[in-house]
Amino acid sequence: NAGVTQTPKFQVLKTGQSMTLQCAQDMNHNSMYWYRQDPGMGLRLIYYSASEGTTDKGEVPNGYNVSRLNKREFSLRLESAAPSQTSVYFCASKVERGGGTEAFFGQGTRLTVV
């Protein structure tokens, strides 16, 4: 049982380059999330998807786009990377849209933009 799988684990981009971070979960969860983690700022929600076919902005959506490809997969795209997007990105999923269930996290993608 893999849980939540993120690829790649590490990436270095030049300013202006684009890339897509992939996330897949095998727990049949409805809700999926993308967070970024920066020192002293905790995890900040970028985008989330309450169910297949829906996506919504979180706290820090600027510079990102997402696609909920199917129930399993939720990708995060940087169209034109900027140094301010250097961060560790985490994907998470949980069973339902409601608040009381546990979120499961991937191992993270460490992105550096130079």
Add this chain to the structure above:
Amino acid sequence: AQSVTQLDSQVPVFEEAPVELRCNYSSSVSVYLFWYVQYPNQGLQLLLKYLSGSTLVKGINGFEAEFNKSQTSFHLRKPSVHISDTAEYFCAVSDYNQGGKLIFGQGTELSVKP
């Protein structure tokens, strides 16, 4: 919008000493509260959660937390810490009225010294 404040960014303690990590959240009627732990270079895993019922919640690894509605707090405690408890700890809140989004505090780095 819901918010979470972790009052201490770093907490150094000696092994076998007690520890308390503080967390306050903005007031809301229907919130669920969580503590997650992140070991170095890993994703987050759930320590414990409060949904309803008893205000004292017990989690894994000997941790417990107390929900205090009047003070809007959810402080994490352990009576005797081990070196292996060295990690970053995140308090999080989920508000059912906001679609169950999980909002995190800034994190507290617990450093246990021999």
